[in-house]
Amino acid sequence: MKHDIIRSVTCIPMRLPFHHWTDPPLFAGRPRTTLDSALVRLETQDGVVAWGESYCVEPRALLAIFETLIAPLAKDKPASDPMLLPSMQRTLHNLGRSGPVVHALAGLDIALWDWRAKRAGVPLHELLGGKRRDRVRAYASLLQYYDDAELLDAVSTRALQEGYAEIKLHERSAEALSAVRRAAGPRTPIMVDTNCAWLPDEAPGAIEAMREHDPFWIEEPLWPPEDGRALARLQASCGVPLAVGENASSAHALKEMIDEESVRYVQPSVIKLGLSAARDIARHCQGTAVVCAPQVAFFGPGYLASLHLIAAQEREVSLERLYVRLAHTPYQQTVPIQDGWAQVPDAPGLGADPEPELVAGRFGSFSS
Ligand SMILES: [Mg+2]
Known part of the structure; x- marks a missing residue:
């Protein structure tokens, strides 16, 4: 069974130049001109190459983590061993239960799912229980326009004209x-x-002001985001569905919120928590009033993994799609969004590999 031995695990930071029809928004205190994550490349002795994606705000940190921590533990181990990732998580737990080491493991987790599905010759959704729908509606997730009504009107109108039905x-x-x-x-x-x-005492008034405009959900309303009790109190009183999850550092925290039904939507990010954790969260929602609606502010293998997860889960939800122009749009040819819908891929694994130029570190540019 040598063929399933891991030959290499590497990460390729991916910085996708984008524009959103106005000046760059701020992110982490800096103007943002690229949307960043990292490809994770896994190769086994038999030549099978699989792909994952990690959250990545600082490429140098993530590269070092893969080189010094992830690759040495994964190399020469069997990719088919279901205990590989759980044992790595336990081995590395002293380095923090959230943050870049956990994000690196999340990317490896997605790559291992892609690998398993490719080796089995089945689309990923089959390993997640089978698809319950052939296509998934995508929603246009606008970046920040800082209350500029004219821009918000123009960009949301553009999205609707392109076929998006939710914003x-x-x-x-x-x-x-x-x-x-x-x-x-x-x-x-x-x-x-x-x-x-908002702080907990600011949120009720701010949400009340929004209610007459019928928000579908209000996401990440509170600071700090991990104050589960304040969230539960707010959900019980505010009259609008709340959604949280992208800041959760573990599946455990979200499962507690599901158990207590303290919000209406939980939003695991597969590039932070991993696909295994997100799948567990989606299953944990079954039979409760809480719906799993993965956060998907990224475009690589994690985006495809989220599409498969949504296709396979019981409750129908829409797929988040950041509404921007990219200099290079990953999977534009293989898994395009058309009229606001994404077809669920049926090719083995995630259904498509990242384009060679992305793998080579070429992300396109808008310079004329
Ligand atoms: Mg969000």
Whole structure:
């Protein structure tokens, strides 16, 4: 059984130049001109190459983590061993239960799923229980426009004209939501992600102001995001579905919220927590009032993994798609979004590999 022995695990930081029809938004205190994550490449002795994706804000850190921690533990081990990743998680737990080491393991986890499905010759969704739908609706997730009603109107109108039927905003005010509600009409679901805008005593008033514009859900309403009790109190009183999860550092925290039904949507990020954890969270939601709606602010193998996860889960939810122009759009030829829908791939594994130029570190540019 030598063929399944891991020959190499490497990471390839991916910085995708984008524009969103105005000046770059701020991210982590800096203007943001690229959308960043990292490809994870796994190869076994038999030549099978599989792909994962890790959250990555600092490429030098992630490269070092793969080189010094991940690769030495994974190399020469059998990729088919179901205990490989759990044992690595335990071996590395002293280095932190969230952050870049965990994100690196998440990328390896996705690559191992791709590898298993490729080796079995089946699409990933089959290993997740089988697809319950052939296509998944995508929603246009706008970046931040800082309450600029004119821009919000223009960009959401553009998304609707391209066939998207649902929109998410990264805004914090009722005025911003009102502008998009006017542009999109009364029946378009509009989600609002505040990225942890409010302290617990500020949130009720801010949400009340938004209610007349009918938000579909309000995402990450509270600072700090891990205050589960405050979230549960807010959900019980605010009258709008709440969604959280992208800041969760473990599946455990989200499972507790599901058990207590303290929010309506949980949003695991597969490039932070891994696909195994996200699948467990989706299963944990079954029979509860909580719906798993993965956070998908990325475009690589983690995006495809999320598409398979959504296709296989019981409750139908839409797939987050950041609404930007990319200089190079991963999988544009293989798994395109058309009229606001993504077909669920049926080729073995994730269904498509990243394009050779991405693997070579060429991400395109907008320079003319
Ligand atoms: Mg979000």
